[in-house]
Amino acid sequence: MNRDLRRDLYAALAAALLVAAAVLVGTAVQERDGTLRVGWPPLLATWDPHVGPGTPAALAVGIAVVVYGPSLAGRLPWRALLLAVWGAGLAWTWSLALVDGWHRGVAEQLTTRNEYLRVIDRFHDIPAALADFNHHILIDAPDNWPAHVAGHPPGATLTFVLLDRVGLGGGGWAGAWCITVGTTAAVAVLVAVRTLADESLARRAAPFLVLAPAAVWVGTSADGYFAAVAAWAVAFLALAVTGHRPGWTGPASGLLFGLTLYLSYGLTLFAVIAGAVLLLGRHRVRPLLFALAGLLVVPAAFTLAGFDWWEAYRLLVRRYYQGSGGVRPYGYWVWANLACTVLIVGPATVAGLRRTGVTLARRPRTSPDVRLGVLVLAALLALLVADLSGMSKAETERIWLPFAMWLLPACAWLTGARGWLAAQAVLALLLNHLLLTGW
Numbered sequence: 001m002n003r004d005l006r007r008d009l010y011a012a013l014a015a016a017l018l019v020a021a022a023v024l025v026g027t028a029v030q031e032r033d034g035t036l037r038v039g040w041p042p043l044l045a046t047w048d049p050h051v052g053p054g055t056p057a058a059l060a061v062g063i064a065v066v067v068y069g070p071s072l073a074g075r076l077p078w079r080a081l082l083l084a085v086w087g088a089g090l091a092w093t094w095s096l097a098l099v100d101g102w103h104r105g106v107a108e109q110l111t112t113r114n115e116y117l118r119v120i121d122r123f124h125d126i127p128a129a130l131a132d133f134n135h136h137i138l139i140d141a142p143d144n145w146p147a148h149v150a151g152h153p154p155g156a157t158l159t160f161v162l163l164d165r166v167g168l169g170g171g172g173w174a175g176a177w178c179i180t181v182g183t184t185a186a187v188a189v190l191v192a193v194r195t196l197a198d199e200s201l202a203r204r205a206a207p208f209l210v211l212a213p214a215a216v217w218v219g220t221s222a223d224g225y226f227a228a229v230a231a232w233a234v235a236f237l238a239l240a241v242t243g244h245r246p247g248w249t250g251p252a253s254g255l256l257f258g259l260t261l262y263l264s265y266g267l268t269l270f271a272v273i274a275g276a277v278l279l280l281g282r283h284r285v286r287p288l289l290f291a292l293a294g295l296l297v298v299p300a301a302f303t304l305a306g307f308d309w310w311e312a313y314r315l316l317v318r319r320y321y322q323g324s325g326g327v328r329p330y331g332y333w334v335w336a337n338l339a340c341t342v343l344i345v346g347p348a349t350v351a352g353l354r355r356t357g358v359t360l361a362r363r364p365r366t367s368p369d370v371r372l373g374v375l376v377l378a379a380l381l382a383l384l385v386a387d388l389s390g391m392s393k394a395e396t397e398r399i400w401l402p403f404a405m406w407l408l409p410a411c412a413w414l415t416g417a418r419g420w421l422a423a424q425a426v427l428a429l430l431l432n433h434l435l436l437t438g439w
Contacts, residue, residue: 241281254294
């Protein structure tokens with residue numbers, strides 16, 4: 001065993017110990033006073049070993065990607081590779097979701113009492129609902145919004161309202177939307193990595209973007225959809241600042257960044273990743289102006305409709321501490337959140353992050369490896385800021401999906417890809433079959 005592989009394994013072992021500590025300490029705290037508000041710390045889940053209709057497919061997809069993924073990623077034409085990544089990601093995510101069955105795994109996920117679909121009928125007059133949105137955020141407000149509706153700008157809820165308006169109403173269509181759109185995030189990340197670093201790194205990362213344990217929560221949570229919107233915003237910005245049709249990729253990036261801001265308040269931290277992309281780009285001024293023009297569209301539309309983003313965020317902070325945010329102890333979650341991250345990105349990504357540090361320290365600044373390292377480091381920095389803010393205590397296995405997608409390309413530096421892919425697949429399968437997750 002060479003020295004680099006041994007150190008990778010040490011990093012993965014340290015991450016496993018962090019998860020074990022979060023489970024043991026969290027279980028003790030939860031049994032003592034119930035302040036963690038999760039059933040299987042650090043995850044919002046319950047212990048429930050089970051199999052389901054998706055089990056055979058999940059096993060088959062996992063084995064196929066482990067065996068054939070690295071070789072196919074190396075030889076498929078680029079566009080065919082992107083389609084293959086999306087197709088394999090769809091198969092992996094759907095099969096994992098269906099381990100819990102159609103109703104529990106997909107159709108009912110976005111219809112529970114805290115979810116978006118519970119308020120569809122309150123948006124029959126969309127402009128009026130947006131203008132009145134902030135009056136229902138606080139817990140003690142009349143007809144207060146369910147937790148997820150109150151916890152996000154109305155762009156999140158409005159997505160499902162519009163799906164309902166076009167005839168795709170109900171939990172089944174909502175779940176299918178989140179999985180179908182959410183799995184495109186891997187494609188967007190590959191486009192950005194190829195554009196900002198090089199194609200060989202993107203190809204080596206491709207199988208890891210398919211088999212990420214994060215797929216357990218992409219199917220089915222709205223945060224998987226949010227992850228895709230943010231990922232395409234970054235990908236289009238990467239194309240724009242490297243001279244790839246900035247006349248439309250710049251505005252497209254800005255438009256999606258604007259939408260991202262109205263899907264989740266926490267995704268304002270994608271400014272850190274966008275800053276890294278600008279740093280790595282060759283053409284900055286013109287694409288940035290185009291992007292800023294696009295960025296104004298969504299905020300202007302919501303503001304004209306009467307929704308005040310800043311007031312809503314201030315009210316959300318108050319609601320957060322009215323509810324579970326005021327109970328869940330920061331001293332536990334500030335490090336247990338990182339254990340959740342280990343579970344969504346897997347041991348391979350932990351080893352890849354170790355290699356990221358080595359790469360940034362030792363490689364020439366202009367090398368493609370360092371350029372990828374800067375992108376990964378920006379995502380890690382955004383995630384750590386979210387952690388330290390105290391506004392992400394628990395449930396980060398879904399909340400941080402948008403950031404986690406940008407950590408996965410670190411796996412491009414790993415040797416013995418099939419072994420690491422197998423570890424990723426086994427972790428995802430164990431999580432989905434031993435636990436009944438909240439999403």
